[in-house]
Amino acid sequence: MVSFRTSVDHVWLLARQELVDRHRENALGAAWLLLQPLAFIVLFSTVFSHFMRARLGADTDPYLYTVYLISGLLMWNLFANIVSRLASVYSGKAHLIRKIGVDLWIMPLHIVVAEWAVYAIAMTFFAVFLLVVGHPLSSRWFLLPAVVLLVSAFAYGIGIMLGTIDVFIPDVKNVLTIALQFGFWLTPVVYLADILPLWAQHAMHLNPVFWAVDAVHDIVVWHRWPPFKEIAALAATCAVSLVAGRALVGRLGAEVRDLL
Incomplete structure (x- = not known):
């Protein structure tokens, strides 16, 4: 039985290694953790602020659609990245699981910690951008960490289930890729929900990721609770x-270790 303290140490160590390994073979290395979100902000602020402003009305703030788009994309990317990386976490860490017997429920948290770091960097650049273009940061931003925590927890549960099933059925990752593509376009990230038929708007409110994205839009774009x-x-x-x-890992944990 692995102690809780040891499991936490594993999470921090693996999270740091996860961030380093992503750009290990690149000449700029970990600098890409800063350059990628910065390029993301610059691209969408320069392109979409002018060509897509008509979606929110020609007389509105020229950067309003950019704020809408980036805030929603960052939240969606957080959810999608956590789920997709967790979907292969056990098969990907098979060598580690065989050697040191990590806690199968806690160990995958390193994926979440790493994605939080990426999201925090991107949101920092985004906040600076908002201040530069004169879009205020309201006190409601203090609710953002709660939304991030909730959507991450939702993604963690789904990802853990998919990661467990992936050990038995490797096709899970391919199915997930398609599901996330559909999920992205069924969530109002690049469009406004009110352009959809009324029945589609009602159906969208059954999507938990929509609740998170909509909450971020309310906080960042519209300055409301x-x-x-x-x-x-x-x-x-x-x-x-x-x-x-947790129940699935508890039920199939022994079989997962045997197959790995």
Whole structure:
């Protein structure tokens, strides 16, 4: 049995290694952790602020659509990256699991920690951009960490289940790639929800990721508090996701170790 303290140490060590390994073969190395989100902000602020402003009205702030797009994309990317990386976490760390017997429930947290670091860097650049273009940062930004925590917990539960199933059925990653593509376009990240038919708008409110993206749009773009019912529903969905993930790992953990 691995102690909790040892498991936490594993998480921090693996999270640091995860960030380093992503750009180990690049000449600039870890500098890409800063350059990629900076390039992301510059690209969308220069291109979409002028060519896509009509979506929010020609007389509005020219950067309003850019703010809408980037805030939603960063939240979606956080969710999608956590799920997709967790979907292969056990098979990808098979050598580690065989050698030191890590806790299968806690060890994958290093993926979440690494993605939080990437998200924090991107949001820092984004906040600076907002200040430069005169888009205010309201006190409601203090709610953002809670939204990030909830969507990460939801993604963790799903990712853990997929990662467990992936050990038995390797096709999971291919199916997930397609599912995330559909999920992206079914979530109002690059478009406004109100351009959809009324029935589609109602159906969209059944999507937990929509609740997170909509909350970020409310906080960052519109400077208002997100609907309490969406935050409460997201929290409830997170709890169900985590319980289901924990139960599946507990039930199949021994078989997972044997197959790896």
